[in-house]
Amino acid sequence: MDGMRFLNAGEQGLVAEFGTSIDPEINRRVHSTGALIRAAGIPGIREVVPTYRSLLIYFDPLTISRRQLIENVRSLVAGAESGQASTFARVIEIPVAYGGEYGPDLEFVAGHTGLSPDEVVAIHTSVPYLVYMLGFTPGFPYLGGMSERIAAPRLEQPRTVIPGGSVGIAGTQTGIYPVASPGGWRIIGRTPVRLFDPGAADPFLFAAGDYLQFTAVSVADYGAIGEQVAAGRYQPVIRSAPDKGGDKH
Amino acid sequence: MISIVTAGLFTTVQDGGRWGFQAYGMPVAGAMDRYAYNIANILAGNPPGAACLEMTVTGDTIKFATDTYIAICGADMRPTLDGRPVDTWSAFPVAAGSTLACGYAVRGCRTYLAVSGGIDVPVVLGSRSTYTRAAVGGLEGRKLKIGDTLAIGRSDTADNRPLLLPDAYRPAGAGDEITLRVLPGPQDDHFTAAGLATLFASTYTVTDEADRMGYRLEGPKIEHGGKADIVSDALPQGAIQVPGHGMPIIMMADRQTTGGYTKIGTVIGPDLALLAQAKPGDTIRLSQCSDEEAVDAFGRERALYEAAAAWRASALGREQYPPRRFTLTVNGQNYSIEIREE
Incomplete structure (x- = not known):
């Protein structure tokens, strides 16, 4: 458990920090430790929030002291590391209609990178992306692992409304807007799948620690999947992947 | 209704x-002034966590379709019931057809209206709280407008007598200048000693950019020792973010779940109620405190809820006894005595 630091985030907040950079291995430790803490059912813990590189643990200081909580987390981590730490990641397929009406900036990204639109799509769909964390808006994934070959700058003038499901590129990052919102990312496609449905029994399509695999679909397939989503019949394609995913930097 | x-x-x-x-990027939202919100529910006889209306700066005029019992706590919006003034930090019955009017907050910023039985909007992800930026919860995920109607939950309480909360359970007279206690961290080591000293020695003014998401303050610049940006981590309620410009932003109920600016400290939970009542132009002082002091303050807040609930129970219980009358004979003279319990 080298490098784990405990920081103060108010009398009801404890940060367990695993590093200060964006790194798949640091992030893996964040999620595995978060899962351990949730599974342990420690009385007084209210919520555990994973991020790129740390966990924020909300707790009731009248039920468990900060010192006791730190001891509990330390012993959980020590116990897990001496034993087997087998976790498997989920890979969730995200069907995307690239270009045209759904991806108005695909041509720009192609022009900027010197690739054809088809090549941009081929690279974007070539590897699964690690969901480092969710934030910004409910269900918004911070993804890692996109090839720098398709990196593109943000819009100089952000759009006032980007439709929900839009898939974009900003610098070397890629992501999906779960709900309609303003934004400056280059939009290369759109998925008909709902990432966030507050009324559903399972309101979020994926969690931090999962992988997303974009797949290119035709406009006709986009429509067909959209109808399934609207009717509540859509079943996302989810497969398990070995721990060492394609999240190279 | x-x-x-x-x-x-x-x-x-x-x-x-x-x-x-x-963990899914969903902000917590919820009442900004946790204390006034909790006391309003206690006065109204509601269980903890019942949904209330949070009014900001200017209140609503609200018509009641049925007989009910309500409590008003927080900022003084000079409320009237059918034209007659009623007290803030009080609870009282309202008859069907009555109208409650809340005006401009002459002191404070946010007022809570608890209705016996709670405001009954659909529960979304375990809560009725409104998060307007993603249109989640509350009434259609938005602020209320003219013509809206809200259902009221079933009430378990049969109490209908007026109650006025004693001063002992009201927040200490918050003036135009408030002091908030701060625990340093999680990134206090990204600031110079001079930067930390500035934070705790200066007065800051609440800017116009002060809402449910956060309060931007203006005052002496806080000096970073290194970079002002970090790889994003989680934002606790009360976190004091300091971007590169050196001005603090205190994160409140609707804050995003993660953020990429350094956080010099966290305003302790019990003191956030004071900030939730601050308006643009008000003055803020920040004082450093220890974890022990912060936990102690947190415990005191919880004890106040228990004491206020006990006070309510006994206040309602005592009034059930009619005045007792005695006849006392002193030196052959009969005196009629009436004893009332206050």
């Missing part, structure tokens, strides 16, 4: 917050 006759500046349905989904 209640209906909105005239709408306040920014009135939303709020409860204790949408806990448990920050």
Whole structure:
């Protein structure tokens, strides 16, 4: 458990920090430790929030002291590391209609990178992306692992409304807007799948620690999947992947 | 049922917050002034966590379709019931057809209206709180407007006598200048000693950019020792973010779940109620405190809820006894004595 630091985030907040950079291995430790803490059912813990590189643990200081909580987390981590730490990641397929009406900036990204639109799509769909964390808006994934070959700058003038499901590129990052919102990312496609449905029994399509695999679909397939989503019949394609995913930097 | 006759500046349905989904990027939301919200529910006889209306700066005019019992706590919006003034930090019955009018907050910023049985909007992800930026919870995920109607939950309480909260359970007289206690961290080591000293020695002014998401302050610049940006981590309620410009931003109920600016410290939970009542132009002082002091303050807040609930029970219980009358004979003279319990 080298490098784990405990920081103060108010009398009801404890940060367990695993590093200060964006790194798949640091992030893996964040999620595995978060899962351990949730599974342990420690009385007084209210919520555990994973991020790129740390966990924020909300707790009731009248039920468990900060010192006791730190001891509990330390012993959980020590116990897990001496034993087997087998976790498997989920890979969730995200069907995307690239270009045209759904991806108005695909041509720009192609022009900027010197690739054809088809090549941009081929690279974007070539590897699964690690969901480092969710934030910004409910269900918004911070993804890692996109090839720098398709990196593109943000819009100089952000759009006032980007439709929900839009898939974009900003610098070397890629992501999906779960709900309609303003934004400056280059939009290369759109998925008909709902990432966030507050009324559903399972309101979020994926969690931090999962992988997303974009797949290119035709406009006709986009429509067909959209109808399934609207009717509540859509079943996302989810497969398990070995721990060492394609999240190279 | 209640209906909105005239709408306040920014009135939303709020409860204790949408806990448990920050891992998915869902902000907690919930009442900004946790203390006034909790006391309003206690006075109204509601269970903890019942949904209330949170009114901001100017309140609403609200018509009641049925007989009910309500409590008003927080900022003084000079409320009237059918034209007659009623007290803030009090609870009283309202008859069907009555109208409650709340005006401009002459002191403080946010007022909570608890209705016996709670405001009954659909529960979304475990909470009725409104998070307007993603249109989640509350009434259609938005602030209330003229003509809106809200259902009221079934009430378990049969009490209908007026109650006025004693001073002992009211917040200490918050003036135009408030002091908030701060625990340093999690990134206090990104600041110079001079930067930390500035934070704790200066007065800051609340800017116009002060809402449910956060309060931007203006004052002496806080000096970073290194970079002002970090790889994003989680934002606790009360976190004091300091971007490169050196001005603090205190994160409140609707804050995003993660953020990429350094956080010099966290305003302790019990003191956030004071900030929730601050308006643009008000003055803020920040004082450093220890974890022990912060936990102690947190415990005191919880003890106050228990004491206020006990006071309510006994206040209602005592009034059930009619005045006792005695006849006393002193030196052959008969005196009639009536004893009332206050």
